[in-house]
Amino acid sequence: MEVMAYTWMLLSMYILGHCLILYGEANEAQALGNFLKSRLSKKPSPVLHFTAQLDVNTGFSHDYIQPQGGSMETDKIIALPGQPSGVDFNHYSGYVTVDSKAGRALFYYFAESPENSSTKSLVLWFNGGPACSSLIGAMTELGPFRVNNDSKTLFRNNYAWNNVANVIFVESPAGVGFSYSNTTLDYQRTGDKSTETDAYTFLINWLERFPQYKSRDVYITGESYGGHYVPQLANTILLNNKNTNQTLINLKGIAVGNGWIDDRTCYLGQFDYLWTHALNSDETNKGIHTYCHYFNDKDPEQCKNFIYKSNIEPGNIDGYNIYAPLCPIDSSSLTKTSSNSVNSFDPCSNHYMSSYLNRADVQTALHAKVSAWDLCNDSIHGGWTDSAATILPIIKNLMSNGIRIWLYSGDVDSVVPVTSTRYAINKLKLSIKTAWRPWSTDEEVGGYVVEYDGLTLVTVRDAGHLVPSYQPARALTMISSFLEGALPPP
Incomplete structure (x- = not known):
C-alpha cells in the first residue's frame, strides 16, 4: 500500500x-x-512538528538575537522613484540579519498605516512558491503602490492593506528577491524548517529595530506555499513564547489565501x-x-x-x-493592455514590477544590496530539504491555542483551488458555528463564508490565486473583517 x-x-x-x-x-x-x-x-516528508531547536543537519544557526547593521532611521524611505504625490504614511525597507556568521539577511518592505499607525496591528505577509518574492504582494497585490505600464512610475492602491494595519512584506528565504546569504551553501540546504526559523529570527530582530511594535497584536498572512510558511511560523512563535528569555510576540491570528496545506x-x-x-x-x-x-x-x-x-x-x-486574459508575448503590446487602474486587472503587471525593481535608482531608494531582482528563485527548489506532506496537525495545534485562523480562497484559481481548501478542512471534521452564507462589498456579493469551530473559510468571488490583484476592494473588506474578529458583512 x-x-x-x-x-x-x-x-x-x-x-x-x-x-x-x-x-x-x-x-x-x-x-x-x-x-x-x-x-x-x-x-515524502513526514508530518513535521516544529520545535525551533538547533538542527545540526541543516547547518543553520538558531541564535535568535543577531548583530545588526541597520536601524529604523536608516531604513526609512525618503521617496520611491516615480511615486505619486500626497504620500501620507511612513515606509521603510532594508535588511535584518538572521545569521551573522553565515552572512544571511532577509529583505523587508514595511508600510505603516496613514491613520492611527501607533495603535493598529502588525501584519506580516509572505508570498509562496516556495522561493517567490513577497514584493509580488507589495507591488501587485495588497501594497500601497502599483507600477504603471511605463515601469517608471507608481500609482496609489486605494485598497491597500496598510489602510487597516501596519504591513511588513518579508522576502523569504535567503536567495529570494533582494534577500541573500554570503554562504552560498545556504541556498542548497533551504527547507521548511530553516525558512521558519529564519522568519522567526527576522521578526524577533525586526522588533528590536522597531520596539514600538513589541506590544502590538500580530497577524501572519500569506498565500500559495504560504500555506506552509504562515502556520509554521505561527507555531514557532507559540513555542518560543513559552520561553521567558524570548521576546513575547502577541500573535492573534493567521490568514492564508489559496494555500497549499495538505498534499492529498x-x-x-x-x-x-x-x-x-x-x-x-x-x-x-x-x-x-x-x-x-x-x-x-x-x-x-x-x-x-x-x-x-x-x-x-x-x-x-x-x-x-x-477566466483572465494572458499578457501578450510581444512586449511592444504591453502598454496597450494596461489601464493603470487598481480596479482593472492587468495581466502584464509582473513585467512592469520586474522592470521597476531592477532599476538602479529604485534599488538605491529601497536600500537594496542585490542588483538583480527576480520574482522567484527556481535554483532553490532543487535543494529544498524538507516539506511536510500536511500542515493540518499544525493548524489543529494553533486552533487549540486560540489562534484565529482564516483560510480564504479566490474561486477562479485552478492552481490551489477552493475545492482543495474545502477538502482539507473536511479532514479536520469541525462542527459549524455559522452556516454558509454570502457576504458583500458595495452591495454586491463579495464571496461566501462559513465559520467552523476554530476556523473560518472565506471565498472571494471572481478572484484568482493572488486574491488582492483581481479583487482589491473585496480583499480589503475580507482582511478588515479578519482583523476585527468579525465575519465579512452580509
Missing part, C-alpha cells in the same frame, strides 16, 4: 508540475510546479476543479477516478495517461485565474 501511495505521489508531482508550468505566465505557479518536480527523487487534498481538489469548471472532459475525469483512486493506484500507467490528459486539455490559459 505504501509503495503504491508513493508511486501516485511522485506521478502527481511530476505531472502537476508540468501542468503548472504550462499555464500562462504565473511565476508563482511555475515555482510551485518546479518545486513539486524537484521532490520526485525524495520520499490539494491534488484531489485540482482534478475535481478542472472537471467541474469545464476544463476537463468527462472521459478524462472518469479515467482519473477509475485508475488513480488517489494514492492507491489501480493502474499506474493508465493513471499517468489520464493525469497527462487532464493537464493538457485546458489549453493555454492562466491557471492563476482561468
